[in-house]
Amino acid sequence: MKKDIKCNPSSGQADFCIQNEIEKEKISAKEDQEDKIGKYWKKIILTIFGFLLALLGNYFIPQKAAVEIAVYRIGGLHFDINDNYRIVLLALMICFLLDGIISGKNEKNRKHYAHMAAFRFVLGIVLLIWDIGGTKLQIFTQPFFPGPAQILGAFLEEGPFIFQNTLYSLRLYAVGFFIGTTVGIGTGILIGWFPTVYYWVHPVLHMTGIIPAVAWMPFALTLFPTPFSAAVFLIVICVWFPVASLTAMGIKSTPKQLFEAARILGGGNSYLVFHVAVPHALPEIFSGFGTSNAFAFTTLVMAEMMGQPGGLGYYINLSQVWSAYYKVFAAILVMAILFSFITVLLHAVELRALRWQRGLLK
Amino acid sequence: MSENSGFLQLSHICRTYQDDENEIEALQNINLEVFRGEFVSLIGASGCGKTTTLRLIAGLDKPQAGHIYLEGSEITGTDPKRGFVFQQGALFDWLTVEDNIAAGLKARHIYRRNKEKVQQFINMTGLTGFEKAFPHQISGGMAQRVAIARGLINAPEILLLDEPMGALDSFTRAALQDKLRELQKISRTTMILVTHDVDEAIYLSDRIVIMTPRPGRISEIITVKIPKPRQRGGVEFLELRRELLEKFELASAKPQPEYVI
Numbered sequence: 001m002k003k004d005i006k007c008n009p010s011s012g013q014a015d016f017c018i019q020n021e022i023e024k025e026k027i028s029a030k031e032d033q034e035d036k037i038g039k040y041w042k043k044i045i046l047t048i049f050g051f052l053l054a055l056l057g058n059y060f061i062p063q064k065a066a067v068e069i070a071v072y073r074i075g076g077l078h079f080d081i082n083d084n085y086r087i088v089l090l091a092l093m094i095c096f097l098l099d100g101i102i103s104g105k106n107e108k109n110r111k112h113y114a115h116m117a118a119f120r121f122v123l124g125i126v127l128l129i130w131d132i133g134g135t136k137l138q139i140f141t142q143p144f145f146p147g148p149a150q151i152l153g154a155f156l157e158e159g160p161f162i163f164q165n166t167l168y169s170l171r172l173y174a175v176g177f178f179i180g181t182t183v184g185i186g187t188g189i190l191i192g193w194f195p196t197v198y199y200w201v202h203p204v205l206h207m208t209g210i211i212p213a214v215a216w217m218p219f220a221l222t223l224f225p226t227p228f229s230a231a232v233f234l235i236v237i238c239v240w241f242p243v244a245s246l247t248a249m250g251i252k253s254t255p256k257q258l259f260e261a262a263r264i265l266g267g268g269n270s271y272l273v274f275h276v277a278v279p280h281a282l283p284e285i286f287s288g289f290g291t292s293n294a295f296a297f298t299t300l301v302m303a304e305m306m307g308q309p310g311g312l313g314y315y316i317n318l319s320q321v322w323s324a325y326y327k328v329f330a331a332i333l334v335m336a337i338l339f340s341f342i343t344v345l346l347h348a349v350e351l352r353a354l355r356w357q358r359g360l361l362k
Numbered sequence: 363m364s365e366n367s368g369f370l371q372l373s374h375i376c377r378t379y380q381d382d383e384n385e386i387e388a389l390q391n392i393n394l395e396v397f398r399g400e401f402v403s404l405i406g407a408s409g410c411g412k413t414t415t416l417r418l419i420a421g422l423d424k425p426q427a428g429h430i431y432l433e434g435s436e437i438t439g440t441d442p443k444r445g446f447v448f449q450q451g452a453l454f455d456w457l458t459v460e461d462n463i464a465a466g467l468k469a470r471h472i473y474r475r476n477k478e479k480v481q482q483f484i485n486m487t488g489l490t491g492f493e494k495a496f497p498h499q500i501s502g503g504m505a506q507r508v509a510i511a512r513g514l515i516n517a518p519e520i521l522l523l524d525e526p527m528g529a530l531d532s533f534t535r536a537a538l539q540d541k542l543r544e545l546q547k548i549s550r551t552t553m554i555l556v557t558h559d560v561d562e563a564i565y566l567s568d569r570i571v572i573m574t575p576r577p578g579r580i581s582e583i584i585t586v587k588i589p590k591p592r593q594r595g596g597v598e599f600l601e602l603r604r605e606l607l608e609k610f611e612l613a614s615a616k617p618q619p620e621y622v623i
């Protein structure tokens with residue numbers, strides 16, 4: 001709110017100054033409000049405008065380079081890759097418009113939306129340039145940098161196949177991450193709680209932990225019955241190390257007084273472990289999840305690129321063989337969306353589980 | 363065992379700690395009897411072994427010599443019969459106020475049968491409305507009330523309090539003292555309180571145990587005969603206060619020091 005309301009002493013209204021100030025402040029607050037709303041609308045328009053330019057560019061700029069604009073039949077309708085691209089742009093614009101309207105209701109969200117406006121505008125412009133450079137005029141080196149319409153065309157061409165491979169990756173990730181974190185927390189508790197286990201296992205954990213999981217690939221591929229289980233094994237290994245060592249750290253750092261308090265309250269060993277040490281270690285456990293999550297993505301893709309019958313990594317390999325780089329980009333796009341979704345989900349779970357900690361960290 | 367022969371008995375307790383080079387005699391030949399339902403304060407200079415005494419009674423530590431008996435049976439380890447309130451509360455940060463208070467019941471697997479006790483203690487300690495708050499969301503005074511409620515919910519025969527009000531401002535402290543007195547009146551729990559505050563000791567105690575450091579010993583035990591509830595500004599109160607402060611040779615140095623440390 002603006003506070004720079006001044007009374008003009010020469011206007012002879014000095015007596016009413018205070019009253020006026022209050023009223024003026026009310027008016028100015030109202031103006032401020034209107035001003036803010038006006039500015040916010042500009043941010044929404046700015047956000048959408050970049051994508052609108054990309055859309056118009058795609059529509060009006062003529063196709064100069066010799067690119068085959070493939071046409072697909074979907075449900076009786078004919079789509080070419082440009083139609084598809086424009087639908088995606090339109091969908092993006094609608095999403096951002098709705099996001100803008102919904103975010104407008106809440107101060108924090110509004111600020112965030114306004115903050116992101118410039119970036120999103122430039123994103124639209126980048127799409128426009130990319131479209132021109134990659135498809136329309138093809139100034140970029142081909143076939144390595146196809147335009148956005150061509151990349152999205154991959155989904156028209158073999159959407160179900162991409163979906164199938166995405167599911168394969170997701171399944172691999174879920175199984176590997178679940179087993180890895182479970183085993184990791186289990187060993188972490190043992191290491192953190194029993195000094196003997198710490199003595200014998202911790203050095204081993206440290207030595208094996210720094211080796212990138214994919215180094216075990218040759219063993220995994222020969223020792224495990226199926227490629228899937230071999231890849232699961234690799235993900236389990238790479239998740240296990242950070243989760244186990246951070247869990248152990250969290251448990252070891254539990255203040256002695258908390259254990260004493262729990263004992264006095266009548267808690268036995270299992271209460272001390274599962275109701276004192278483990279909850280105390282939760283922040284570390286989640287930090288282990290965060291680290292191993294990133295490792296798991298890397299291991300997952302590497303494993304898929306080195307001998308899996310499916311998955312996004314496999315799809316990249318396959319596409320590369322045919323020099324279909326637009327498909328490589330399509331797979332990368334799916335990965336970006338999938339992995340950020342998983343990361344956001346994990347973060348949401350963490351915020352919920354550690355809500356007792358908020359404010360303590362500051 | 364009759365009401366009057368030591369409910370809690372400490373006989374010839376010695377406890378030394380081995381430092382890097384020298385031995386510290388934290389406690390040297392401590393003899394003390396505490397009666398059922400009594401409120402006893404331990405008071406004395408820093409390092410005179412007050413915390414050590416409480417920890418021994420709680421069973422968190424063992425004496426090198428001597429024995430501690432509660433109702434005739436020797437104390438060998440911790441027991442929910444002997445509650446403990448730590449100086450900093452030692453609350454479980456990840457549990458709500460309600461769950462912290464219920465912790466003792468849950469740890470002993472008797473929560474289901476005693477659910478209503480939790481709300482009862484929340485109300486008794488004036489924490490109504492903060493059931494779902496986490497420790498980081500409440501004030502220091504409230505946190506200590508949670509710690510006291512958590513200690514009392516197990517219905518201990520004796521509650522040991524190690525400077526539970528040490529970190530609080532004087533208003534909160536006075537309010538909490540009233541609360542503690544009230545709680546003791548209701549529950550008739552025997553309480554042993556470690557404090558640095560002479561006023562607090564006089565206000566709450568039936569007897570005040572004065573300890574001296576190096577080596578830690580009991581120098582005197584004073585019976586407070588002023589009828590309860592006591593007036594903080596009462597004549598007898600101030601008289602006893604002056605007497606106590608003189609014993610610490612501080613009364614003459616400063617006319618009215620707040621606390622003796």
Ligand SMILES: Nc1ncnc2c1ncn2[C@@H]1O[C@H](COP(=O)(O)OP(=O)(O)OP(=O)(O)O)[C@@H](O)[C@H]1O
Nearest residue numbers: 379380386387388407408409410411412413414415
């Ligand atoms: N675990 C320990 N290891 C070594 N020395 C200890 C230990 N616990 C206590 N001491 C020593 O024993 C003596 C008595 O300690 P204690 O904590 O009982 O004193 P206190 O009366 O509670 O003091 P304060 O008022 O400062 O809390 C001190 O000199 C202390 O340094």
Ligand SMILES: [Mg+2]
Nearest residue numbers: 412413414524
């Ligand atoms: Mg102490």
